[in-house]
Every structure is written in structure tokens, then in C-alpha cells.
Amino acid sequence: VKAIDAAYRWSVASRFIAAAAGGYAVVSLLQLALTAVLPVEGYKALLFSHQTGYLYYTGIIIWCFAARSAQRAWLGLALVALPLLLVDAWYWTHGGLP
């Protein structure tokens, strides 16, 4: 039985925030990125990215609690978010609206 101390509780809280808030942010970034790169009209890509959003979100939640430590959970999110941010920034500056 694992001892439940303050460090353990902080780690759970950190994973929870990573899953809920971090997950929400990454899914939003991913939705915009999909809208940018999918080779169909913007609104079609937007619907697709919205329909599938919860799959990614669920994956992120599981990752955040399956990762070996809370730090690794956050690191994983950052690694995914970075390229998405680049795609989104490119899309935003090149101004493509659906």
C-alpha cells in the first residue's frame, strides 16, 4: 500500500490540472491545427475536428494519469502542444477563415 502523503496529493492535483485544463488547451490547439491542415473546406474541417475532439481529450486524460510522474505528464502535453502552436500561429498569420 502506497503511503498517502502531501507529495502524493500534490502529484494527483497536478495530474488533474494537466488533464482538465492542459487537456482543454491542447484539444483547442489541435482543433485549430486540424482546421488549418485538413485538405477540405474550413467548415468541414472544423466540424471534423469538433466531432473527434473528445477522443483526443480522453487520450490526454489517460496519458496524464498513466504517465510515470506528474512532471512527465506535463512534459508530454508540452511536446504535443509545441508543434500545434507553430501550425496554429502559421495559420493565424496567413489568415485562413472557413
Place this chain on the structure above:
Amino acid sequence: MSWLHTWLGLVAGWVLYFVYLTGTLGYLDKEIDYWMTPDRPYFAQPGTPQQQLDVAQARLQQVAPGAERWNIQLIGGREAPSLDIAWTDPPQAGQVRGTTHRETLDPQAGQPIDYSARATGGGQVLYKMHYQLAYLPYDKAILIIMVLTLVMFAAMVTGIIVHKNIFKDFFTFRPGKGQRSWLDGHNFLSVTALPFHLIVTYSGFLFFTYQFMPSVPNLLYAEARSAGGQFYQGVYPYPQPALPEAAHAAAPLVPLASLVAQVEQSWGRGVATAVEVHHPGDANARVLVKPQETVSIAFPENSLVFDGANGRLLEDFRPVHYPSATADHVMKGLHKGLFANWFLRLLLLFMGVGGTAMVGTGLLLWANARRTRLLASGKPLHFGIWLVDRLNVGTVVGVPVAIAAYFWANRLLPVGLATRAEWEVHAMYLTLAAMFAWPMVRPFEKVRVEMLWLCAAAWALLPVINALTTTRHLGHSLPQGDWIMAGFDLTALACGATAAAFAVKVRRSMATAPVRRHPRTAISAEPA
């Protein structure tokens, strides 16, 4: 992963149990509407579609010759147990659309039937609680439900990961073994209807994607006045047949009954269920005939368009959607289950009840497992378990009792009471509040059995209350072949019998198991 599954399940379980049960009743929304409006008569011989259309057209011609639109709903299918008509006035100056009036007609005599005195929310208000909850602003309720849906979906996926032996679980049930039996039952309920659980949960998201994750549409449609409106218009174009404006030249409308032969040639008999007339009596009148909801899962807005002045078939309208929009329609169609005939509807109902039981058994397992572990290690039972036990029984038994109270209120509230429909809902939630308060003040091992007996009585007495307050009881509905009314009463009896069986079972398990009390907190415990 097991840890995540357990905690996700507990956090969301209480509301999800309510959502699963009221959502399941949505598969019977129209049947419940019918039971809750007992003043709407049953028509054993509704007549052919032609006769019904003649009756409806005569009435509409009499009361609304200058209306902008007529709607006729024929008896048949689940859509309407009676001949319902509606007409919409031309818009007044400054209005976008005109007022709509509704009537239910006697299909033989053509006279309107007024059953509005016994105002009710019916099955519609009840099933809408599974995403609107109650007493909450719509937006807030939707957000709560969306978060819980996400939690449930994650709980299901982690549950699948936890259970590596899905196929074996399918055939495994070891009764009478306490904790082990509950876990087998939980696994069995989850695994047998797994595709159903995954699809209703995931498709539940699709109704409110914008409300839950509005950031990208808001960003992309930032210029627009209403980003949400733009999003919906953009991604869900709802193609409609193009209809002309009124010509403002009079031309008598063809007898609607004369179109039936052409409709049956295209669709077969008994498929058409609704008729919509645009600009009746005008040279540019158009008649749209619509099929029953059971024709397809996605329920596309198919229609046959006729020229109202000469009865010629102008268009066989079948909207085409782009792939992800089609996927959306199919998923939402599967969620609503409007496509299901009575046999599929019964299966959906069983799977919905199974899902409710899946959440219920999961909740009970959480508390049982912890109680057993604490007792085994000789540690005291803490307040958390005390509370979870009571919230569990308040939910698992209390929600069905509260739903029964909603039906009781429908029969017992005075007819003609202005706020009757609202008080049906109040009765439901006052009962639910009492069901949560009761286990807090009574010894837990007693209150579980008492609540189950109350649940049994609340359901089993519904047919009796129905017999005492209306003339539509089983003695009438069965000989008449009024299967919706009779089916409700018989289902209520079955629910009562099920609750009684549980009461006996819980009572017996308590009699055989020694009740151990913890000296400080006085919490009962059954060994697993």
C-alpha cells in the same frame, strides 16, 4: 488505471445514474406523453390516411383558410396517437413569424378535442432532464452534463483497459458471493452493451460541441455577430426544398387525400406520416409529405413536394450532406433512437436500463470495496464512506422513486391548476430531496430496505392511481387494445415487482450476514 476508473466513476456516478435513467425514458417519451394526457381519447379505428386527410383538410379549410402554413400529423407510427393539426398565421407587422395554433381532431367526427386542462410536461420534460437537469440555466446545465459526459467516456475507456478479459467476463457471473458478484454484474452489464454505452456517450457530446469547446469557432468567426450562430450555419447546413413565395392569386387546394396514391407509389404504404401545406389556397401552394422517423437512422429531411394547385409531384427531395455532417446525423440519430421500431426500441430500453445499472453497481462497488478493506485492516470507517453510502442509496433507489412521484403528481394534482406542469417537476424533486434526507437520519441497514419497499409501492400503485383518477385503466385499455396505455401500467407493475424483489433480497442478505458496528461511527457493514 484502475484507480482512475474508480474515481472518475464515483465523481460522475450520481448524476450519470440520473442521466442514464431519464435518458432511457426518452426512448419512451411519446408513450409517456400519451399516458400523461389521459383525456386524449384512444381511437381504435382511426380510418385510412385518405379519410384522416379529408377530416383534417375540412377542419383547416374552415378555421384557417388564410393561414401561411398547415401541418397535419396522421395517426400511425409513434409520431402521433391522435390526428393533430396546426396552422401558422401570416406574420404580423414587425414579427418574423406568425402565431401557430394547434388542435387534436376526432378522426371520425372531425371535431376538435380539448385535453389541455390536465396540463403536463409529459415525457418531453422528463427526458429533457437528462441534459437540461432542472432548476438550472440551460447553458450551465449543458456544461455540467458535458463535463460529466467526458468523465464517463474516460471512465468507460479506462474500464475497458482495466478489464483485459472482456470475452471471459461476458460469460462470467458468480451469484451469491458478495463483492465478487457485484463486480461480475458490473462487468457483465458494461460488456454486453459496450457498443451502446460508447455510442450514446460519444454521440451525447456531438449535440453540444460548440457549448463545450467554443474557442476555435469563436476565434474563426470573431468578425461575426454571433459566433455560435455562424458555427451552426456553417457546419450544419440544413438543406430544405426550395419553395416559392405566395402568388397572391387564389387557386383551390387539391384534396390532400388524392395525393396518397402517388405517395404510396414512391414510398410504399404506411410510410407517410406528416403533411405540410405552404400557402394553402394560393396558386403557388406547395404540399410537402414527410416519412415516419423509422425510415432511416439519420432521419434525413426527405420529403415529396407536390404542387398544391394541381397535385403534380414536383420533387423527390433528398438532402445530401458532406461526410462529416452525415456522420453527425448518424451518430445523433443513434443517440435519439427515433429510427427504432418496437423491437429495437425494446433492445435500446434494456441497454439503457443496463447502463443505469452499470453506473449503480459501480457506485455500490466503490463503497463496498473500501468498507471491506477498512474493516479487514481494522481501521475506522471514516465520514467519506458514511456519506457515499447514503448518497448511493439516495441516488440508486431515490431517483426511481422521484420519477414515480412525477407520474403520481400527473394523476393527483387538481385538473385545471395553472402551474400543474411545473408542480409535476416540483413533486419529483421534493421527493428526491426527501430520498437523500431519509438515509441521513435513519439507521442505514433499515433504510435501504424501507426505501426499496417504498419504491416498489410507488411503481406498483401507479396503475391503481390511474384507475382511481381516470377511465383509462387496465380494465379498459387491455380489452380495447390500447397498448400504449396498458403497456405503461404493466411496465409500472414490473418495476414495482423488481424493486420488491430487491427489497426481499437485501433483507435476506442482512438476516444471514452478521451486522458489525463500528463503535465510534456506528456504520453497518456486510462482509464481502
